[in-house]
Amino acid sequence: xxxxxxxxxxxxxxxxxxxxxxxxxxxxxxxxxxxxxxxxxxxxxxxxxxxxxxxxxxxxxxxxxxxxxxxxxxxxxxxxxxxxxxxxxxxxxxxxxxxxxxxxxxxxxxxxxxxxxxxxxxxxxxxxxxxxxxxxxxxxxxxxxxxxxxxxxxxxxxxxxxxxxxxxxxxxxxxxxxxxxxxxxxxxxxxxxxxxxxxxxxxxxxxxxxxxxxxxxxxxxxxxxxxxxxxxxxxxxxxxxxxxxxxxxxxxxxxxxxxxxxxxxxxxxxxxxxxxxxxxxxxxxxxxxxxxxxxxxxxxxxxxxxxxxxxxxxxxxxxxxxxxxxxxxxxxxxxxxxxxxxxxxxxxxxxxxxxxxxxxxxxxxxxxxxxxxxxxxxxxxxxxxxxxxxxxxxxxxxxxxx
Amino acid sequence: xxxxxxxxxxxxxxxxxxxxxxxxxxxxxxxxxxxxxxxxxxxxxxxxxxxxxxxxxxxxxxxxxxxxxxxxxxxxxxxxxxxxxxxxxxxxxxxxxxxxxxxxxxxxxxxxxxxxxxxxxxxxxxxxxxxxxxxxxxxxxxxxxxxxxxxxxxxxxxxxxxxxxxxxxxxxxxxxxxxxxxxxxxxxxxxxxxxxxxxxxxxxxxxxxxxxxxxxxxxxxxxxxxxxxxxxxxxxxxxxxxxxxxxxxxxxxxxxxxxxxxxxxxxxxxxxxxxxxxxxxxxxxxxxxxxxxxxxxxxxxxxxxxxxxxxxxxxxxxxxxxxxxxxxxxxxxxxxxxxxxxxxxxxxxxxxxxxxxxxxxxxxxxxxxxxxxxxxxxxxxxxxxxxxxxxxxxxxxxxxxx
Numbered sequence: 001x002x003x004x005x006x007x008x009x010x011x012x013x014x015x016x017x018x019x020x021x022x023x024x025x026x027x028x029x030x031x032x033x034x035x036x037x038x039x040x041x042x043x044x045x046x047x048x049x050x051x052x053x054x055x056x057x058x059x060x061x062x063x064x065x066x067x068x069x070x071x072x073x074x075x076x077x078x079x080x081x082x083x084x085x086x087x088x089x090x091x092x093x094x095x096x097x098x099x100x101x102x103x104x105x106x107x108x109x110x111x112x113x114x115x116x117x118x119x120x121x122x123x124x125x126x127x128x129x130x131x132x133x134x135x136x137x138x139x140x141x142x143x144x145x146x147x148x149x150x151x152x153x154x155x156x157x158x159x160x161x162x163x164x165x166x167x168x169x170x171x172x173x174x175x176x177x178x179x180x181x182x183x184x185x186x187x188x189x190x191x192x193x194x195x196x197x198x199x200x201x202x203x204x205x206x207x208x209x210x211x212x213x214x215x216x217x218x219x220x221x222x223x224x225x226x227x228x229x230x231x232x233x234x235x236x237x238x239x240x241x242x243x244x245x246x247x248x249x250x251x252x253x254x255x256x257x258x259x260x261x262x263x264x265x266x267x268x269x270x271x272x273x274x275x276x277x278x279x280x281x282x283x284x285x286x287x288x289x290x291x292x293x294x295x296x297x298x299x300x301x302x303x304x305x306x307x308x309x310x311x312x313x314x315x316x317x318x319x320x321x322x323x324x325x326x327x328x329x330x331x332x333x334x335x336x337x338x339x340x341x342x343x344x345x346x347x348x349x350x351x352x353x354x355x356x357x358x359x360x361x362x363x364x365x366x367x368x369x370x371x372x373x374x375x376x377x378x379x380x381x382x383x384x385x386x387x388x389x390x391x392x393x394x395x396x397x398x399x400x401x402x
Numbered sequence: 403x404x405x406x407x408x409x410x411x412x413x414x415x416x417x418x419x420x421x422x423x424x425x426x427x428x429x430x431x432x433x434x435x436x437x438x439x440x441x442x443x444x445x446x447x448x449x450x451x452x453x454x455x456x457x458x459x460x461x462x463x464x465x466x467x468x469x470x471x472x473x474x475x476x477x478x479x480x481x482x483x484x485x486x487x488x489x490x491x492x493x494x495x496x497x498x499x500x501x502x503x504x505x506x507x508x509x510x511x512x513x514x515x516x517x518x519x520x521x522x523x524x525x526x527x528x529x530x531x532x533x534x535x536x537x538x539x540x541x542x543x544x545x546x547x548x549x550x551x552x553x554x555x556x557x558x559x560x561x562x563x564x565x566x567x568x569x570x571x572x573x574x575x576x577x578x579x580x581x582x583x584x585x586x587x588x589x590x591x592x593x594x595x596x597x598x599x600x601x602x603x604x605x606x607x608x609x610x611x612x613x614x615x616x617x618x619x620x621x622x623x624x625x626x627x628x629x630x631x632x633x634x635x636x637x638x639x640x641x642x643x644x645x646x647x648x649x650x651x652x653x654x655x656x657x658x659x660x661x662x663x664x665x666x667x668x669x670x671x672x673x674x675x676x677x678x679x680x681x682x683x684x685x686x687x688x689x690x691x692x693x694x695x696x697x698x699x700x701x702x703x704x705x706x707x708x709x710x711x712x713x714x715x716x717x718x719x720x721x722x723x724x725x726x727x728x729x730x731x732x733x734x735x736x737x738x739x740x741x742x743x744x745x746x747x748x749x750x751x752x753x754x755x756x757x758x759x760x761x762x763x764x765x766x767x768x769x770x771x772x773x774x775x776x777x778x779x780x781x782x783x784x785x786x787x788x789x790x791x792x793x794x795x796x797x798x799x800x801x802x803x804x
Contacts, residue, residue, distance in 0.1 A: 068480035071473035078470035
């Protein structure tokens with residue numbers, strides 16, 4: 001069996017944790033399995049490197065930023081192999097240049113295109129544990145790139161797909177995927193299984209267990225994922241195509257406090273306006289979400305959407321630059337908003353679900369600013385201060401603790 | 403004109419020094435020259451990385467050690483480009499994988515075999531300052547290697563040779579090559595020029611301005627070197643094939659406190675013994691120096707040589723393992739010894755030189771343990787405690803301050 005295991009930065013933050021991970025991987029290896037390990041940079045390394053860079057140049061070239069960042073994972077993987085060697089097990093570290101992890105050319109937010117498997121396969125054939133740098137790749141210019149947030153998860157899933165691994169285990173500091181954030185909802189329950197689509201909605205909507213790109217990729221290539229704890233042997237949550245039905249309409253409640261809302265008010269009701277707006281943002285590589293268009297006064301229309309709060313200023317700058325092209329009377333924004341979503345495969349077959357959610361929010365006196373739905377998800381935009389209350393209210397309304 | 407500039411770890415140890423180096427390189431660039439910069443890891447980075455590794459595994463695999471170490475220079479080069487960018491000058495950083503700096507396969511002490519120039523040339527053609535990681539390479543297994551002590555000097559000279567650079571400037575914390583260590587001999591004088599062979603003898607013998615490998619390579623490929631200060635604009639010392647004659651028989655006095663002496667006593671006087679001994683050490687990759695063979699008692703012979711003190715224990719282990727094969731009665735060693743050398747092109751044409759050196763040492767009451775000479779060098783092995791006294795005595799005897 002070929003197993004890909006991914007450990008994040010906190011799991012390799014110090015000597016003890018590095019040895020903890022080394023031992024877990026060796027246990028797998030000693031069962032006779034082929035083991036590929038994907039690691040992030042140790043603890044605060046990435047933040048420290050960013051700080052060093054910003055001290056030199058507040059607006060560093062993105063290419064150089066990636067050249068700097070990729071050293072973090074290279075330190076992790078070499079130290080991990082040293083730990084494995086001291087435990088008597090042969091292992092080898094590989095960076096993105098050595099594996100040849102081909103990505104798109106965008107620095108800071110590249111996407112994996114193709115992973116060569118030859119080098120890894122050779123090392124596995126030589127009975128070595130192969131320890132690979134997560135989060136990074138090489139673009140067509142032969143320059144180092146990084147994959148953006150959650151990049152190491154994506155590396156792990158992509159490697160599992162390329163190597164046709166039997167399973168891809170994502171180790172994290174929680175025991176699996178819960179019906180809601182256990183820090184907020186005390187009686188939140190760990191799920192044994194969840195489907196890719198449900199997980200994808202949970203991930204996109206702020207349940208920070210898995211990054212959405214990694215779930216998308218797992219779905220596309222049919223990689224069976226397991227989310228489990230790096231701190232204990234608990235079984236975790238399996239993410240796969242069809243999750244066992246557990247007689248539930250919704251699987252969980254996810255919250256995301258990062259969005260900011262932007263509204264363009266008083267747009268002319270002519271074709272092409274929405275295209276112009278989102279084309280400008282796409283060119284600046286700004287992801288938008290939760291797009292709503294509504295009828296405004298006097299034959300005009302309004303367009304609202306959310307962006308990550310880190311992109312708020314650059315989004316406003318870009319929009320103001322083209323304000324007149326867009327025919328916008330004014331551009332508004334709101335920072336302290338949050339998304340709460342109920343996710344579940346069986347959702348849309350039952351018209352009572354939506355009602356139940358709004359009832360729960362109404363009972364708590366929570367004002368809903370925007371609403372968005374998909375086949376398996378209902379999301380509301382509310383004040384950030386109401387997030388925990390809303391999460392608990394929805395969790396209780398559907399008795400997810402059972 | 404194409405200029406290669408090399409800066410060591412202390413020259414890039416913090417933000418201010420990074421900007422200092424960036425400005426010097428930009429000055430050169432603004433003269434219309436092509437500029438390639440070679441950097442070492444910042445300040446104590448290399449030591450910190452070694453410490454991290456040893457904490458995980460006191461005897462880490464050498465391949466992984468190199469994988470870890472090479473991150474140090476990658477941090478330097480990316481930060482340097484960020485500094486240059488903030489000063490408005492286009493630059494690009496490249497690591498050994500990107501340049502394709504081919505080395506032999508030995509981890510920790512690889513030798514450069516061939517440097518591809520295509521990528522660097524392309525970047526220079528695009529009018530960028532090219533900032534390259536020193537000290538590192540890639541071997542035939544596509545694994546990271548390091549070049550050992552003084553490796554960044556070697557990288558700079560090899561790049562200068564491969565790119566047919568007009569000059570290769572080695573920036574250091576001294577102003578050039580002196581007739582003796584200015585910290586020891588107060589009236590030591592800076593040389594304007596020195597020949598490769600003289601420099602080679604000075605370097606090999608402990609004048610730590612330039613590493614011998616880099617001088618050997620400069621001589622082989624006719625690369626004109628300049629040793630100068632990173633702290634001021636002083637002119638430095640030019641190292642080239644034929645140095646201007648300055649009516650001097652010796653150019654300088656060099657000292658080296660790192661050697662330890664080993665003696666194999668009572669060897670049978672049969673052919674092949676020396677071969678056996680040095681073959682064992684060569685296989686362990688231990689460099690020896692200062693080899694002397696003398697007639698012992700009762701038809702036996704003794705062989706003495708020096709090794710770097712860091713290799714003393716491994717040398718003794720290797721020798722003791724084969725002690726009987728060597729027919730050695732016993733193996734002696736002495737740690738607190740040092741080499742002092744007088745170097746000069748005109749030396750051997752004047753028989754009075756040797757006499758003058760021994761006279762100077764005798765007047766100071768310094769005991770000479772071993773003597774070795776070449777065409778342009780006389781070296782004595784003495785007690786480590788006498789090194790400074792011996793250096794001054796020889797410097798004074800030849801009036802090198804004039």
